[in-house]
Amino acid sequence: xxxxxxxxxxxxxxxxxxxxxxxxxxxxxxxxxxxxxxxxxxxxxxxxxxxxxxxxxxxxxxxxxxxxxxxxxxxxxxxxxxxxxxxxxxxxxxxxxxxxxxxxxxxxxxxxxxxxxxxxxxxxxxxxxxxxxxxxxxxxxxxxxxxxxxxxxxxxxxxxxxxxxxxxxxxxxxxxxxxxxxxxxxxxxxxxxxxxxxxxxxxxxxxxxxxxxxxxxxxxxxxxxxxxxxxxxxxxxxxxxxxxxxxxxxxxxxxxxxxxxxxxxxxxxxxxxxxxxxxxxxxxxxxxxx
Amino acid sequence: xxxxxxxxxxxxxxxxxxxxxxxxxxxxxxxxxxxxxxxxxxxxxxxxxxxxxxxxxxxxxxxxxxxxxxxxxxxxxxxxxxxxxxxxxxxxxxxxxxxxxxxxxxxxxxxxxxxxxxxxxxxxxxxxxxxxxxxxxxxxxxxxxxxxxxxxxxxxxxxxxxxxxxxxxxxxxxxxxxxxxxxxxxxxxxxxxxxxxxxxxxxxxxxxxxxxxxxxxxxxxxxxxxxxxxxxxxxxxxxxxxxxxxxxxxxxxxxxxxxxxxxxxxxxxxxxxxxxxxx
Numbered sequence: 151x152x153x154x155x156x157x158x159x160x161x162x163x164x165x166x167x168x169x170x171x172x173x174x175x176x177x178x179x180x181x182x183x184x185x186x187x188x189x190x191x192x193x194x195x196x197x198x199x200x201x202x203x204x205x206x207x208x209x210x211x212x213x214x215x216x217x218x219x220x221x222x223x224x225x226x227x228x229x230x231x232x233x234x235x236x237x238x239x240x241x242x243x244x245x246x247x248x249x250x251x252x253x254x255x256x257x258x259x260x261x262x263x264x265x266x267x268x269x270x271x272x273x274x275x276x277x278x279x280x281x282x283x284x285x286x287x288x289x290x291x292x293x294x295x296x297x298x299x300x301x302x303x304x305x306x307x308x309x310x311x312x313x314x315x316x317x318x319x320x321x322x323x324x325x326x327x328x329x330x331x332x333x334x335x336x337x338x339x340x341x342x343x344x345x346x347x348x349x350x351x352x353x354x355x356x357x358x359x360x361x362x363x364x365x366x367x368x369x370x371x372x373x374x375x376x377x378x379x380x381x382x383x384x385x386x387x388x389x390x391x392x393x394x395x396x397x398x399x400x401x402x403x404x405x406x407x408x409x410x411x412x413x414x415x416x417x418x419x420x421x422x423x424x425x426x427x428x429x430x431x432x433x434x435x436x437x438x439x440x
Numbered sequence: 441x442x443x444x445x446x447x448x449x450x451x452x453x454x455x456x457x458x459x460x461x462x463x464x465x466x467x468x469x470x471x472x473x474x475x476x477x478x479x480x481x482x483x484x485x486x487x488x489x490x491x492x493x494x495x496x497x498x499x500x501x502x503x504x505x506x507x508x509x510x511x512x513x514x515x516x517x518x519x520x521x522x523x524x525x526x527x528x529x530x531x532x533x534x535x536x537x538x539x540x541x542x543x544x545x546x547x548x549x550x551x552x553x554x555x556x557x558x559x560x561x562x563x564x565x566x567x568x569x570x571x572x573x574x575x576x577x578x579x580x581x582x583x584x585x586x587x588x589x590x591x592x593x594x595x596x597x598x599x600x601x602x603x604x605x606x607x608x609x610x611x612x613x614x615x616x617x618x619x620x621x622x623x624x625x626x627x628x629x630x631x632x633x634x635x636x637x638x639x640x641x642x643x644x645x646x647x648x649x650x651x652x653x654x655x656x657x658x659x660x661x662x663x664x665x666x667x668x669x670x671x672x673x674x675x676x677x678x679x680x681x682x683x684x685x686x687x688x689x690x691x692x693x694x695x696x697x698x699x700x701x702x703x704x705x706x707x708x709x710x711x712x713x714x715x716x717x718x719x
Contacts, residue, residue, distance in 0.1 A: 164617065165532050169544065172529030172588060176547050180559060180585050187562025233461075236454050251458075253700060258465055260692040262646040264666045268685045269468040271670075272475050272678070277483045279471055280464075309465060341447055362553070370555030373648055377670050389557040393653075402565045413558040420553070 191407035202407035212408070215388040216415055222300070222375070222387065223368035226307035230315040230368075231361050235353075238320040239345060243328070252320065259313045266306050267377035271297055274305070302378035303385045307368050315364045322356030323349065358427035362420045369416050388412050469689070476682035494683040501676060502665055502684055510576065511645065511661040517580045518587050518644045519637050526591030527633060531625070533592065534599035548589040556586065556649040564653040574656025582650040587640045594639065598632035599625075631702065638699035645692050662688050 194201040206212045241248050261269070274280055274296040284290040296302055330352075331344045339347060372389040379385025392412065396405030476494055478487030498504055529548075533541065551559065563582055567573035572581065606628070610620045626633075651661050660668070666688055669681045 163536060163538075165536055166538060167532075168528035169532040171525045172592065173544060173547065175525060175584070175588060176551070179563065179581055180551055181547070183563040183566040184559055186566055187559075190562070190565065233457065236450070237458055240451065240454055254462060256696070256700070257693070260642065260646065260696045261465075261469075261689060262663055262692065263648060264663055264670060265472075265685050265689055266468075268666070268670050268681060269472045272682065273464075273468040273471040279467060279485070282485055312461070340444075366553060366555050370557045370649065372557060373652075373667055377667075389555075389649075392557060392561055396561050396564070396653075402561075405561050406565065409558045409561040413554055416555060416558070 187406035188410055190403050191410050194403045194407075195401060202404050203411070205404065206407060206411060211386065212391055215386055215391045216411070218385065219369060219371070219387040219389075219412075220415075222303055222307065222371060222385065223365060226304055226311060226368045227315075227361060227365045229308055230311045230364055231319070231357060233312060234316040234319045234360070235357065238316055238323050239349065241320055242323045242326075242349075252317070255313050255316055257313075258309055261310070263306065263310055263371075263373045264377070266309050267374050270302060270306055270309075270378055274302070297378055298380055300379065300384050303371065303375050306374040306378050307371060310374075311364050311367055314367065315360050318360040318363065319353075319356065322353055322360070325356075326352050355427055358423050361423050365419060365423075366416065369412070369419075388415075472682050472685055472689075475679055476686045478679055481679070494677065494679040495687075497677070497680040498683040498687070501680060502669060504665075504684065504687065506658070507660060507662055507665045508687075510659055513576060514579050514583065514651075514659075514661055515641055515644050518583045519640050521580070522584055522587040522591045522640055523633060523637060526588050526636075527595055527629065528621075530592045530595035531599050531621075534596045535604065548592050551585050551589050552593075556647075557653075559585070560650050560653040563650075567654055573654055574659065576659040578654040579651050579659050579661070582654045583644050583647055585650065586647070587644060590640055590643065591636045594636040595629070595632055598629065602628050635699070635703045638695065638702060642692060642695050642699055645695065662691070 191202055192199045194205075197204075241251060258266075272278055274294075276295070276297075280296075281294050284294065296305065326349060330348050331339075334344050334348050370389055371387055372393070375381060375385045375387045375390060379387075381390055388408065389412065392405050392408040395401050395408055474487065475481055477490045477492060479489035479491045479493075481487035533544070560582065563585070564573055564578075567578040567582070572578040602625070606624055607620055610624045615623065645661070646663060647661075648663050648667065651664050652667065655661065655664055666681075666684055669676065669684055
């Protein structure tokens with residue numbers, strides 16, 4: 151990759167104008183609404199500046215949504231990352247099936263949360279194929295309940311989130327020079343030791359990044375929590391609360407406050423994970439190349 | 441000997457888990473497919489008979505024609521505008537170092553790190569104030585918020601790979617910036633632009649949250665129309681919802697397979713990853 155060109159021409163560099171439309175767009179359509187929302191959240195329809203936040207933390211169907219969302223997003227992200235690491239490690243070498251398996255694993259990305267919900271309602275439902283097969287072989291009697299509850303939402307988060315995490319971690323693993331592992335193998339390290347001593351330390355920054363991005367996706371779960379879960383009960387996640395405030399009660403001020411809290415909780419988790427990364431950090435992922 | 445056995449067991453377990461995962465997903469898709477062509481399917485293993493009637497029903501009931509047209513308009517506008525604004529910005533970011541570049545990169549990274557609902561709700565509020573909410577323009581603008589940074593993140597490392605001497609040569613021969621862009625850079629960038637366009641296209645078709653928050657009744661894209669169909673299930677035959685879901689899946693799948701011809705998914709992510717480090 152070529153290093154950025156340093157042209158210190160006299161006066162203004164006209165190339166820089168090329169970045170202006172994009173920067174302007176982001177300021178107008180991303181930053182301004184965000185700040186507007188922040189201001190709006192402090193100007194409630196009634197009460198003082200903090201009334202919305204006080205309302206959120208004192209209303210019984212609002213504040214528990216943070217816990218509900220975390221209870222779904224955390225396990226889903228941990229499972230996705232935990233499954234993706236060993237599978238991606240298996241796939242680290244170029245092989246005829248590497249391309250095939252990645253292609254097949256990418257397919258669920260196209261399904262989108264809504265289609266996954268519809269598919270799960272059909273397939274995992276009380277009269278779906280899974281239920282019928284299990285009953286046919288007498289593996290499990292009685293109806294299995296995997297939709298309209300916590301488990302349905304969790305499963306859909308795994309289906310929609312896993313391919314993304316897998317691709318991300320695979321690209322980090324294939325970015326590590328295999329020469330390092332070969333050197334370790336010459337010294338008698340078996341695959342497990344290679345993973346523990348070579349790959350794992352180099353992978354930590356990548357895993358932290360993948361964890362954060364996957365968590366962002368899982369934390370904003372919305373359609374599957376409505377369609378597959380129990381949106382009034384155990385899967386009333388924070389985005390449902392925000393949506394209801396905005397588009398059912400038309401209290402945009404409260405909705406903005408909930409959205410801001412959502413971003414805040416999200417940011418704490420991301421900051422924590424990236425902070426942990428620093429504790430474990432030992433060197434750049436691409437170290438040892440060239 | 442013992443570790444060898446363990447390693448083999450671990451590998452078997454990994455393949456087993458992966459096969460189980462994929463098998464269930466494909467059975468799930470198969471279930472939707474079967475249901476969409478089933479005449480009547482109530483609690484039996486396979487339906488009584490098969491028909492394509494539900495596709496016709498879905499077409500009429502859900503105004504699929506209109507929905508598909510809106511989806512195409514939104515996707516074309518989002519892809520076109522994001523490229524038009526994003527590629528020049530990526531060029532400036534790849535070729536120049538300037539004060540505040542880190543902040544600008546942060547500005548372009550942030551929309552990918554914040555959940556769409558978080559900024560979607562304030563955005564929708566602003567749009568409804570400006571009478572943009574519920575219109576197709578609002579849908580296009582809101583979908584560009586994640587699309588534009590995505591284009592910039594994909595294109596910046598791509599442009600960095602291109603030898604700046606080619607541009608200098610064009611300059612020596614008296615090409616203006618505009619001419620240099622069209623006759624030298626665009627042909628060289630074509631593969632990268634194509635990749636970015638296809639990925640933005642797939643993402644925009646699948647983007648639910650932002651479209652859902654900003655769309656009105658006649659500016660719904662396919663994925664939002666599908667959500668409302670599933671949400672209001674019970675009123676309509678499940679088969680015709682499944683037919684609609686199939687239409688959605690086939691469209692995204694075709695575009696994804698086309699995209700995969702031009703993009704190696706693993707390389708793409710690592711390019712995106714290396715970028716912020718300025719590698």
